[in-house]
Amino acid sequence: MNQTFMIDITSDYKGCVFLPNHINLNTALYKLNFGTVTIDAKFKQQPSSKQAITISEDLAKDIFFPYVKHPLHIFIHDETLTIGPLVGIFTSGFTSFPMRPIGDRSIIFSKLLSVSTSVGALPFVFGEKHINWDSGTIQGLFYLQNGWKTIEVPFPNVIYDRLPNRKSERQKQQKEVKSRLEQEYLIPWYNPGFFNKMDIYDRLFQVEEISEYLPETQPFSSYSAIENMLAKYGHIYIKPMNGSLGLGIHQIIYNREDSAYYCRYRDLKAGMNKLKKFSSLEGLMKHIFAGKNLERMIIQQGIYLLKKEKCSIDFRLHTNKDSTGQWIVTACAAKVAGNGSVTTHVKSGGTIQSLDEIFEDPIEREEIANKLQTASLKLSEAIENNMEGLVAEIGFDLGIDQSGKVWFFEANSKPGRSIFTHPSMKKFDFLTRKLSLAYSIYLTEQAMKSPEALFR
Known part of the structure; x- marks a missing residue:
């Protein structure tokens, strides 16, 4: 049983729990549980048609139950009534x-x-x-x-x-x-650990149905590796393995017409986006990455993304596990890069826009949304199946190139919430917060009935 009830406290009785009449007491109940405390209790039917669960004051004190004025779930298993989670x-x-x-x-x-x-x-x-x-x-x-x-x-x-x-x-x-x-x-402890970009890529690369979404990505090894990727893709990104919020991301472009190398990045001290030109890759690397530990960097294939008014677009999707343990897409928004920015992050001049604002054609908009949602659900399941611990929410940065192909850029185990500043995203803000707690209902049931599945 998994239902919600208001919980009342009474001082008229001792050692008793009163249940609504529709809860069948033919199933023997002898114990009351709250959190990790379990005590003996006597279970009786409510003397009236009252639909709340009433706990005697002494029992409430023994289980450290705080009086709250909103419904809670009850779980009945192994002769025990659990209130929570x-x-x-x-x-x-x-x-x-x-x-x-x-x-x-x-x-x-x-x-x-x-x-x-x-x-x-x-x-x-x-x-x-x-x-x-x-x-x-x-x-x-x-x-x-x-x-x-x-x-x-x-x-x-x-x-x-x-x-x-x-x-x-x-x-x-x-x-x-x-x-x-x-x-x-x-x-059960869920959503432990920040993701490492290279680790995520290596794990996902082994999943056949996911590999199509992955741009070529490799840890920094040498300047020649960068030259090879520039020859293949025209531009590449250098990112910190453990970065977040778009910090430390550099775009390197090779222009065949003038045989020059360009680096686009965010100057944090100056608070502005910069584009610098160099005659050689070695000169670029020594100037831009002086003092940086390149062994903590990854090199990633550049993608020619969809654009709006000459500014690149990528997409943030949130996925959450719900109260039944299933992945669902809870939010989707576009991020448009700021003028001269290497990323679409708001702090670098990017803006949040809804899919309605990006795609005027409803057929195209639905097609894009379906592609993004399908990719994010496949990626969520692949990450869950190939990571240690209980993963319950993920923020994805996905891109769509000019041919309509979906690309995976990053996954965040504790995603930022900048997309929810957009007026159209308010209801999804609530939904993501709600489901991040609703997953606890599923875990509570699993811990009672199939703990071996959680602690494998």
Whole structure:
């Protein structure tokens, strides 16, 4: 059984749980579970037609159940009634300010937690310092109607990883928390780890039905390798293996007419896009990449993309797993490069546009949307099947060349949300946040019925 009910607390009885009349008590129930706490309880039918579940005050206290005014799921399995799911959102960067407990990201988390009513889950935010290992509880940060509130709760049913960057992810204490909660408490932990571009490419390249989307990509090895790719494609991109937000991406172009090399990139210090000309590749590399570790770079085939008013277009798609564990496309938007920009990122002058704004012809628009959605779903399944851990959301940067072929550029395990600043994307903003929590429902059921499938 997987349904949602309001949860009431009563002081009139002790040790009792009252269930709505349509829940058949012919199935023996002896235990009540919340998060990782399970206690004995007596189960009875509601004395009236009330459709809520009522828990006696003493039981609520024993399972550290916080009173919340929105419906939660119940799961019945192995003579136990589970209320939840209780979802721990793990992150770092906490402050001492009650109104902004996670600093500038507090508003992002408040928006994420605010969808809990529509999901039927109980999410909270926590970090390594909020855990009490001795009591098996967490001082969780909840976002309620009157703002942020700290409430003690048990270890959760599932954990959603929202560490903000690779630096925090590499810290010893964060790794220890993940290892301990997964291995000692068997708590499913989803969306761990930022993707490495070369690692993703190597894994996907082995999947036959996916390889058609992949531009030629290789780790930097020599100037001659760059020369060979320039001879094949006319232009290439040099990217950091672990980059994000378009930072550190350079486009190198070879112009046969004047036998010159051009490099287009974003000068972060000057805050402007630049295009420089060189007579040799060696001169370009020594000038532009002085002091940079080229061994941490990849070289990628350049694609002649669709354009709007002479500016290249690529596409951001979000995919999420839903409450049944299935991949669905939750958002799709176009990104138009800024004048002279090497990328379509907003910080480099790019703009977000809807497919309606890019493609006036409805037939062409539908054809493009179908191609992008098909590719992103295939890529999602391939990444999930070839990566360690539980992947539940991905942001894809895809391109379409001038012949209509779809190309895969990047996959982000913790995608940015710049596309949702566009007015037409507001409903998809809500949907992506909702499904990122709804997946916890599926994981909670799986952890009860088929834990071996999660902890393989």
